[in-house]
Amino acid sequence: MITAERKPMEEIMGYVEPCQRILLVGCNECVTVCAAGGRKEVGLLSSALQMAFMKSGKVLQVKELTLERQCDPEYVEELVREIDGVDAVLSMACGCGVQEIARRFRDKPVFPAVNTSFMGASERQGVWAERCQGCGNCVLGLTGGICPIARCSKRLLNGPCGGSTGGKCEISPDVDCAWHLIWERMKALGMEKSYEQVMPARDWRTSRDGGPRKIVREDLAL
Amino acid sequence: MSFRKRLLAGEFVVLAEMDTPKGVDISDLINNARRIKGSVDAVVVPDMDKDVMRISALGGGVLMQQQGLEAIIRVCFRDRNRVALQGEILSAHVLGIQNLIVVPGEDVSFGDHIETKAVNDLDEIGLLKAIQSLEDGIDMAGFELKGAPSFTVGCTVAPYTDEEEMKREIAFAEKKIAAGAEFLIAPPVYDVAWFAKFVEGARTLGVPIIPTVFLLKSVGIARYISINEPSAHLPEDLVTRIRKSSDRTGECVKIAGETIRSLKGLSQGVQIDALGWEHLIPAILEQAEV
């Protein structure tokens, strides 16, 4: 899933300070799971904003709404009924959701209330970690199901850099060394031989380096 | 005799690592180069070691050659993409550099420009293969070169804490050799018996192995390494030996010299890392009886 964290209150206030009425929009998908921008967080931010306004002797009207999926035009259309009369939209979805609202409602300012971080998985309650960088040409089949692009700080494709200590990456004792994990997993699977396989220099065009990407499925297009 | 010829002849080579300055005052570098000229076979110039911005390895290498010292420059893929790397490698050849060592480099968070963006377009294997291809007269995109460079190319072996990690490093070294590495630079040796195990395991690799000998400089550095770098295998009695000595610098020089002496016959040379104290290299080599 896509992970995000709420922006600091001061930054959000900086966006909405000139407004009297805003539409605060959450999303029921990833940001709900990582507790950054679901229905609950919309409620909390709404109260915090109204209190902050009250403290400075002003009033902020907040319309709260949490869409099923903010990155999907079908659900963003639901905002048509709500958007008239508000000065701005404050979105608690990932960057995709914010941009979908901006695309649909060209005359309304849209501000992000979260910092979108990475594609990751939950390691334990309250902890998420990066797992994939959407490189567009997955190599997990060759690396024991552990991604060297997203999880090795140097994106090494063929083996460790030598900086790891006790299985942790040289950047921090809190980060596992991807190549340590790969080697351990290969051993456990009896696949040490695959380790000898050479991965050639990558063609990064399938990744973000090839410019903004798009998937077109003719079979699904209407 | 050149570094390459000595390697091929199976002779013991002495390399000295010398870093470039941050800034354009090269007087210390040149003075140190003059001091070690004649005692070492070549100088190894790091490529933005620890990602600290400074004069580039190519710049440093050319300066060494101007002083009549053979240069070996390190090439790292952290700060440049394949286009910049290949261009730099061609430049190195025309500027007279004959030797390269491909290294992974430390993460940018170790450096002095921590806000930067690491490139990491290639990895060690990708870079070694790129050099191989340039030597064959073709760049990574398949275009023919007007004149192909040639180099003696090495790579590094990462430190290993236990035999399991050593096995992994040897397997990785095998890949690097298949990709064109002709010699290996091994991590600093403090315990020669531990290094001998690596030599034993790496015998089948069939390339010269040149371990690093690190001048400890102080009891503080020795203690830090022994506590924080388990892969260094730095014996506790070495720390005690430096601590108890009335001339600690002299003791560190002695230790480095003794290490080199006991590496003769076990390795095909040493790379001395004196961390800026290159003026002590002649004294180390005297102790080593090289």
Ligand code: SF4
């Ligand atoms: S190899 Fe690419 S697609 Fe697969 S997990 Fe890693 S970044 Fe994601």
Ligand code: SF4
């Ligand atoms: S320590 Fe491991 S994860 Fe970190 S950069 Fe090196 S190989 Fe990659």
